[in-house]
Amino acid sequence: MEIRRAQGRTVRMAAGLGAVAAAVVTVVFATIGDGVGDEAPGLRGAVLEYGHTAVWGLLTAALAVTAADRGPRWLPRTIGYASLAVYAGFLAALVFGGK
Numbered sequence: 001m002e003i004r005r006a007q008g009r010t011v012r013m014a015a016g017l018g019a020v021a022a023a024v025v026t027v028v029f030a031t032i033g034d035g036v037g038d039e040a041p042g043l044r045g046a047v048l049e050y051g052h053t054a055v056w057g058l059l060t061a062a063l064a065v066t067a068a069d070r071g072p073r074w075l076p077r078t079i080g081y082a083s084l085a086v087y088a089g090f091l092a093a094l095v096f097g098g099k
Contacts, residue, residue: 012067019063026056036094044093051090058083 034052039045062079065071 008069012069015063016067019060019067022056022060022063026053026060029053029056040093040097044097047089047093048097051086051093055083055087055090058086 030053036048036052040048058079062076062083065076065079
């Protein structure tokens with residue numbers, strides 16, 4: 001039982017450090033930008049402008065919930081899948097958007 005408790009602490013500590021790192025990336029992308037200089041009108045433009053930042057914000061949330069070890073166990077996984085979906089949309093807008 002003690003081994004599981006120690007593993008849980010290690011996972012929570014790693015998730016906490018990951019959440020801090022992801023938060024830093026989120027702030028950098030929100031203030032400085034993500035380096036995607038592609039501009040487009042409409043929905044594609046919004047996805048290209050804010051999608052990458054949203055991905056990192058969702059990753060921050062998923063890791064923070066894991067580190068806090070609070071709430072339902074499905075919550076961080078669901079937030080992580082939402083992050084994956086947003087990233088897939090961001091990549092699709094970037095790659096298949098055409099000019």
